[in-house]
Amino acid sequence: VSQSGDSVPAQDPAGAGERTALAWQRTSIASFAAALLALRAGLVDGLLGVAIAVTVLLMVAALAEWRFGARVYGERRRRKAPQANSRALLMVAATTLVAAVASIVLAVHA
């Protein structure tokens, strides 16, 4: 068991890196689904401007999240220690918050 953080354990029987990569990919799929739902709400209620903006935001977030998942796989292959990417996580949190505000606008006009 590595305690220093210089490298990931040579053997990772628990598959922590793989589970994290899959968690990023599940989050990406969830963002994509939320984007489609926001687009549908906007199309039904005639609020295309807000709907397209939030859909594009969530789609870009979904692509970025998929990339972050691939990054985790890459680090695992290179036996490189994972770095806590606070900016990526802040981006995800900010996107969720903005999507919530836009969804309130869509819900009020439903």
Added chain:
Amino acid sequence: MKPRDRITEVLKRLGHKLDQVGEEPDPRFTFANERTFLAWTRTGLALIAGGLAAAQALRIGGRNTHLLVAIPAIVLGGLIGAVSYLRWVRTERAMRLGVPIGYSPLTRILAIGVVLLAVISAVFIVVVAIVD
């Protein structure tokens, strides 16, 4: 406090330069903290999506009563999305400094919020059935 110091303090709280704090923890703990953050984010996104679906599906009789279910769900989802990041920063900092992580209020917020949403939804459905 000067504005510049205040900005520095806010950035510090938001995880800016977190890698300069303490020592690098076991990679598996870093992974686990990241996965927990992502799980909370998905919960937030599910609540937002559920709120949007409720806004569409519960429109009955031309009244705005559907907002009673939709708005709290979306607000709770947004709140969870934002607070989960602060929880991640706090946990990461605690791991790097080797201090106890402490309890997060997120689980309690989610539990209370979901129970309230369930009660509001149930009352809404019963009232609509009686009125119609």
